[in-house]
Amino acid sequence: MSVDREESQTPMDETERLLGNGTVLTMDRSRPILHDGAVLVRGSRIADLGDRAELQHRYPAARWIDAAGGVILPGFVNTHTHLFQGLLKGLGDDRPLYRWLRDMTAPAASRLTEEHCEAAALNGALEAIRSGTTTVVDFMYAHPREGLTDAVVRGLQAAGVRAVVARGFITRGVDLGVPEALIEEVETALADVARLRSLHAGPADLVRIGVAPCLLWMIDQDALRATREFATGQDIVVTYHLAETSFEVEYARRTYGLPEAQVLEQAGFLGPDLLAVHCTKLDGDDIERLVARDVKVSHNPVSNMYLGAGIAPIVAMVRRGLTVGLATDGPASNNNQNMLHVLKYTALLHKVAHEDPTAMTADRVLEMATIDGARAIGMADEIGSIEVGKRADLVTVALDNPFAAPVHDPISSLVYAAVGNEVRTVLVDGRPLMQDGRLATLDEERVLERASSAARDLAVLAGLPSRLERQWRRYGTE
Ligand SMILES: [Zn+2]
Structure with a gap:
């Protein structure tokens, strides 16, 4: 596993990250949607949210995470x-x-x-x-x-x-x-x-x-x-x-x-x-x-x-x-x-x-x-919505692909049109696990190889049929 040193984080980490250029779906009942909004993360917590231009002005030194015109929502x-x-x-x-x-x-x-x-x-x-x-x-x-x-x-x-x-x-x-x-x-x-x-x-x-x-x-x-x-x-x-x-x-x-x-x-x-x-x-x-x-x-x-x-x-x-x-x-x-x-x-x-x-x-x-x-799971005070003070478990989803675009309604595009591979950035406790599609904590190739090897080993141990023995199945229509 490769852990990106720059992105590793201690409990005292006060790194500021600003996520913006997208529609913020806060899932907070008092103000659910911020068009062209932004979210400031400080260390592991959400420290501010609001209008993108205002937040960019207020936090010029924060590391910018671009949502590419898509949506920013709680993971x-x-x-x-x-x-x-x-x-x-x-x-x-x-x-x-x-x-x-x-x-x-x-x-x-x-x-x-x-x-x-x-x-x-x-x-x-x-x-x-x-x-x-x-x-x-x-x-x-x-x-x-x-x-x-x-x-x-x-x-x-x-x-x-x-x-x-x-x-x-x-x-x-x-x-x-x-x-x-x-x-x-x-x-x-x-x-x-x-x-x-x-x-x-x-x-x-x-x-x-x-x-x-x-x-x-x-x-x-x-x-x-x-x-x-x-x-x-x-x-x-x-x-x-x-x-x-x-x-x-x-x-x-x-x-x-x-x-x-x-x-x-x-x-x-x-x-x-x-x-x-x-x-x-x-x-x-x-x-x-x-x-x-x-x-x-x-x-x-x-x-x-x-x-x-x-x-x-x-x-x-x-x-x-x-x-x-x-x-x-x-x-x-x-x-x-x-x-x-x-x-x-x-x-x-x-x-x-x-x-x-x-x-x-x-x-x-x-x-x-x-x-x-x-x-x-008893964690609604900590996660599940974008509110100041909550843990920064955040994701950005790009909607500029042929399946989701054009976007009249970001929630509709996310739920009904996205095919599931549009997620660009993922933060957990403020730490980027993926940024702009690039994984920060896992080596994808190595994880996939290891799982495939383990899967083959388990199938043999359990006596499960190999793919070469697969029968054609039509049951209900026989
Ligand atoms: Zn189950």
Whole structure:
């Protein structure tokens, strides 16, 4: 990894950077859009914003970052992924979830090494930077050996992105196809979360540790109770896959005689620190349970479509005041980590679900991808909008390409017309990770080579079919 010395930064760094020549989308309710605006960054914080000409006059010595007539906005918050799956892109396409899990993801997850996890995290961080994501929530549930969450953290730290790395775990499910190698005792998992937290607790640490019991049929109720006891009062993100498919709905009724949200409520698991992922199969009563406990929601529309899981009732959730952030989900069910794609899919999915083009607007999805995502992980006071005093997690997106131009409405161009590779500059905590398309913290070629090599190695270890064995698939149209 090459770190540009000039751009390296200490907590005392008072370097001033002025981002301008673009439309500033602040995502601050009091003044959302500044035409020909500028943002002054001092060290790791946003120090001023306003009219470009005024700010250029006020801060003549600041290093100029040109947005090239595009937009300047807060970096996206990707509220859910599994970065290790970056090595599995394309291996699980076009099959039901149980076969996706049994035949591909589970065998691979049970053979992961530290090198696989670090290489995948670096590749995922590269995707994040290239598509304007500054914060990633990684749900790391596969622990066939020790040290794998540490490897994910190392990859993200080398890239310099902000992250919540939620140390996940699985306590049961062998009867339903979970490999023995992935089963852990809840005490072991929570002790590892505590160890990781002690390593990444500093105020300047861009990586925070979270805790992630995997999903209903992989977790027993005692583990849910233990997680709640562990998390309460600890200022830690708790995240969990809730009601993703009809299988979880059936499992909850068969095993507990209750809807899943009620099972969680009985275990005392619901709370404002819980980031519930998917929520595809929730009904009105379930939503009220989430509202009553101020549970946060992570919406993963591309993954839900890819796996045929269903359409999460996001419009109803938002109307009831729930905080909903957006996410890619893991690259084995997406298959990339491009949040600009997620924005467009979110708007389109809910328009078609409601047969109403007003059901989800471009402005609304932009809120979900930024400030609401920040709120979903308890960081809305620090990131998610461009306001003086907040952390300088900022991106610029050029819109002068044939897909996005001509630009009448920058928000429309960003959400509906951009193809996802227009991001030019990315700052996290004021530090440039990419400037004018040039990466500052990662050697792209080296990251891609390392991920490809790790992916080949993992596929062989997991006995996954090579590309030479690929069959033509027409299922639904046979
Ligand atoms: Zn997931």
